[in-house]
Amino acid sequence: MKAMAITAHGGLEKLQYLDVERPQVGPNEVLIETRAAALNHLDIFVRNGLPGSRLAMPHVLGADGAGVVAEVGAAVGGAKIGDRVLVDPGLHCGVCEFCRAGEHSLCARFGILGETCPGTFGEYFKAPQENVHPLPEGFSWEEAAAFPLVYLTAWRMLVSKAAIKPGEDLLILGIGGGVATAALQIARAVGLRVFVTSSSDEKLQRAKNLGADVVINYKTQDYAREVRELTRRRGVDVVLDNVGGETWVKSLGSLVKGGRLVTCGATAGPRPQTDLQRIFWNQLSIFGSTMANMREVAEMLNFVHKRGIKPVIDRVFPLSEGVQAMARMEEGQQFGKIVLKIRDDA
Numbered sequence: 001m002k003a004m005a006i007t008a009h010g011g012l013e014k015l016q017y018l019d020v021e022r023p024q025v026g027p028n029e030v031l032i033e034t035r036a037a038a039l040n041h042l043d044i045f046v047r048n049g050l051p052g053s054r055l056a057m058p059h060v061l062g063a064d065g066a067g068v069v070a071e072v073g074a075a076v077g078g079a080k081i082g083d084r085v086l087v088d089p090g091l092h093c094g095v096c097e098f099c100r101a102g103e104h105s106l107c108a109r110f111g112i113l114g115e116t117c118p119g120t121f122g123e124y125f126k127a128p129q130e131n132v133h134p135l136p137e138g139f140s141w142e143e144a145a146a147f148p149l150v151y152l153t154a155w156r157m158l159v160s161k162a163a164i165k166p167g168e169d170l171l172i173l174g175i176g177g178g179v180a181t182a183a184l185q186i187a188r189a190v191g192l193r194v195f196v197t198s199s200s201d202e203k204l205q206r207a208k209n210l211g212a213d214v215v216i217n218y219k220t221q222d223y224a225r226e227v228r229e230l231t232r233r234r235g236v237d238v239v240l241d242n243v244g245g246e247t248w249v250k251s252l253g254s255l256v257k258g259g260r261l262v263t264c265g266a267t268a269g270p271r272p273q274t275d276l277q278r279i280f281w282n283q284l285s286i287f288g289s290t291m292a293n294m295r296e297v298a299e300m301l302n303f304v305h306k307r308g309i310k311p312v313i314d315r316v317f318p319l320s321e322g323v324q325a326m327a328r329m330e331e332g333q334q335f336g337k338i339v340l341k342i343r344d345d346a
């Protein structure tokens with residue numbers, strides 16, 4: 001089958017449009033004929049090579065995908081051939097202490113589709129049966145592929161970790177990325193006032209169109225100062241910071257006393273300076289978050305469906321142009337999700 005795969009770890013030149021073996025399903029797995037798949041920053045990290053990871057080459061990238069069930073393993077109960085599905089990309093063992101407690105993204109052997117096993121950027125991919133969910137009503141294949149990873153990540157960060165409430169103020173750094181955009185949509189639907197930052201006025205305008213209440217260009221304005229002014233020196237209740245680096249101290253400085261900061265990434269650097277005095281004196285809470293557990297995935301799917309939230313799609317490329325798609329993401333040009341269309345039929 002055709003796939004976008006890497007032949008070795010490294011730069012964009014290691015990503016190629018290749019013929020690879022079609023996946024063989026195990027007893028508890030489902031084979032999906034892919035209709036669409038979506039890119040995540042994770043794909044770049046996997047391509048570059050994650051510490052301690054050893055992958056069989058060529059390795060098919062991709063965590064997000066949607067399509068039609070083409071084959072089911074002998075022990076599969078729910079899914080049937082012909083079902084239209086999307087997948088939860090989080091892979092877990094099911095038997096460790098964390099899985100038994102329902103905290104699947106804390107699993108001692110946690111992995112992600114396309115990170116620890118072949119992914120969705122091919123004409124077929126396989127997934128464990130418990131990861132397969134029916135396609136939400138009214139969703140196109142591109143929309144279905146575009147939302148699982150970032151929406152479930154944003155859901156756990158905001159709803160489970162930061163416990164957002166209607167009427168609160170939320171600051172989201174770096175609007176444009178998939179998690180930030182998903183967080184904006186979820187927070188607006190819950191009823192928060194949302195502040196967003198970007199270095200691009202065009203992205204800020206698009207965020208406004210999506211419901212952002214306050215937009216701040218961090219290239220021309222000091223966002224921590226702006227936030228304090230706009231909140232009458234109070235600060236926001238919650239900051240979603242997946243940037244790290246030099247934003248970290250400013251994020252702490254944007255919070256109200258007793259405020260909450262939640263992080264799921266560090267694109268600008270994982271070892272920022274911090275401000276312990278501010279953390280203890282203002283009694284701030286800092287939450288780390290990764291992916292989501294199975295309950296949160298179900299809650300998020302239900303919420304998105306009921307509120308009519310649709311993922312923001314930046315651009316759709318054919319599978320054969322996966323290299324151009326990844327280049328666009330790597331340059332940070334996108335607003336919302338970059339999608340690969342894999343097969344045309346319904």
Ligand SMILES: [Zn+2]
Pocket residue numbers: 092093094095096097098099100106107108109110
């Ligand atoms: Zn486990």
